[in-house]
Amino acid sequence: MIDSDIKFVRQLFDVKKGLLKDIENYANEKFIPIIKPEVARFLETIVKIKQPQNILEIGTAIGYSSIIMLKAYKNAKVLTIEKDIDMAEMAKINFIKASLIDRVELVKGDALEVLPCLSNKYDLIFIDASKGHYKEFFDESLRVLNDDGILICDNILYKGYVTNEVHVKHKRRTIVYRMRDFISYVLDRKDITTTIIPIGDGLSISVKEEKND
Template sequence: MDSDIKFIRQLFDVNQGLLKEIESYASDNFIPIVKPEVAKFLETIIKIKQPENILEIGTAIGYSSIVMLLAYENCKILTIEKDMDMAEMAKENFLKASLLDRVELIKGDALDVLPCLNRKYDLIFIDASKGHYKEFFDESLKVLKHNGVLICDNILYKGYVVNEVHVKHKRRTIVYRMRDFISYILNKTGISTSIIPIGDGLSISVKE
């Protein structure tokens, strides 16, 4: 890990209580959750945007949902998780955090769920299967409000997107897809997008 990234990560690694417990569980069980600096970024964006309705694609065990819900007490979140076991753990964590009444958790494939949504969202966070980011993005834009914010995590895919030298063959397809995705969102009309090189890479788009 680069020294500057390590330094920044240590600055933001200050969680206590339930969030720290979830971080430890995720680390021990190899469950991917957002990095501390990304969690802080999400918290800051939520405080600035103050969204009433948030859509999350990729709940995992509920860590990022809790971070966002704690950042603004008047927001609610609809979060989608394909893995049933993960979804059950997320539900337990929402209950422990006393946030269950502000969460709608849908268990299923986001590509099946997204076309069925009939509500508009102020902010959308995508952190799911990297091979389907373009499809997630396009479907999300349909339910994103004007001036809404759309954030995608892990777009640099462990650094492989910018450094192909050590990419194993089985990962090359995802790397190429993520490169295409980045080019796609940077050149797509109707949105304004920036790339933020924190965590495993973030994109943040605003619907114009």
């Protein structure tokens, strides 16, 4: 989408007031990355369609996207992983304010260490964490994703750098190259069906194929 399209769509889904707006304002003031309004609406829509009982989120930040998903379906529960202790504590406060704390399991730790320890299965998984480790996150997530489950990754186009090599700064090139490799990796896999959606900072959405016994 061109900039005018993005601005128009983003304004359509902008939250005007309430806790989510407060969280959004705080995130903007403190330069904390959270999902864009159009991505929030997309995530909300997917949850309403899928109606997942169990959701796994990698990258809690301050709880914004977890709250979006939990509000979209009243029977959903979320296990969310956050490495930054301060942000995890802030997320906990926001879950309490939203009266959703009883439906959240917040794990403080490195997802690369936490994910291999998970044994429960999930209907929906949302990845929004360290871009340099998306492949590792994806592989471990796919292991615990139910058949016909949905796996969504945010920031796939990484600030537009993934599609525009000319303006990639040297310090960002490694992440950009890894993200390009990751996109090819998920699109080439035969056990999932994946598409790329150019909203927000780019999303990939994958559906795990049902195994035929």
